[in-house]
Amino acid sequence: MNQTALLKRGLLLEYLTLGWNVVGVILVILAAYTAHSVALAGFGLDSLIEIFASVVVVWQLRGINLNRERLALRLIGIAFITLVIYIVAQLLYTLLTGTHPATSVGGIAWIAATFIVMLLLAFGKRVTGQQLQNEVLLTEGRVTLVDAYLAGAVLLGLLLNALFGWWWADPLASLVIVYYGIREAIHALHESQQAGKGSEALPTTRA
Template identity: 30%
Template sequence: MDQNRADLIRKGRNVEIASLVYNSAEVAISLTAGFMAGSSALISWGVDSIVEGNSAAFMIWRLHGETKGISERELQKRKKIALGVLSTAFTFAVLFILYEAISKLISQETASMSWWGIGILLVSLVVNPMLAWGKYHYGKKTDSATLKYDAIDTMICEYQTIVVLIGIGLVQWQGWWWADPVAALLIVPYVAWEAFNAGRDAWNVQSDDANNAKAENNRDEVDETTATARKNSDS
């Protein structure tokens, strides 16, 4: 790996580290504020932030491996593990959000005001686009599909943030108690789609590994046959 590419990958990894640190703050504040206010939307947003934090952690692991010059097979193995974990995490997030939102719709419980929750949402409106730009910038520079994919995920989180803010605003200033759980439910399609994509991509990596192993075995067999033929010819 040339020095310029290694430097760019390290910078991309640093953006992911910043993303992980910020996601951790999102999780701590949004879940605490969400449970205290009884807000399904805030809790669901916090649960999704946990998954996004896991995504950043696995990206750091993968990029760190690339800077150390590990083999392509090992990189693919790390990618498969990361995608499998993410798919599972997204699936559990979907189930939790559905349970939380439907429970609130049935009980018709009204979420209370949470300035801490609104505060972290407003900060995220500014921070997430900056993180997404950094991921996409270094993903484009290094031709890293995973970094660019993660950048798109971060911008989708921006959509979720806007949805949750609107839901909380409608509850507090219009008295529409149902807006909070509905905002939570609007997050579900995205999370479910991400669970499907991550699982599919993990399966594709597994299939690619199997095909590569088969191709390698075929090459070995051809080499062995060629060597035997040459030996017989020499005899």
């Protein structure tokens, strides 16, 4: 498959991710507000980060020859840092106030569907990114995979709360978001530095 076809496939994967998350962020935040669920609120914010990351990747892929890789990776890294700060603050507030989340059937159903969809999209981005040798698409593919992992963790917390009344399982599930958020922020920022070194080396090579 030639580069043009791969770029189109990469863009299609990003548009599908955007569409799913735009719908999802509205549904999840409404469910989080109704159920007072930290895990759902965190996942809703993660969906906003995923939307932002997808927009960044579309911007980079549509100008793949304009040296946008470094800035794109840095923006994704900053988005993850923002996510971690919010989740930690919300987690501490919930544990200190002892807020007990209610069961959200709609939230459980959507998170379960999101888990499957994000796994499929992450696989497609990884394959396409490897074929394109595009680090931005590969990094955003990892964002999508993290989204799937988070959906699984949040789903577990919601089910434990719904079935056994373990209210603390809901906020603790958000710790998974914190872990992956820190890891992916470090990775994205590191890759942005590497991309910067590569672009700085270009003039010397040409000379």
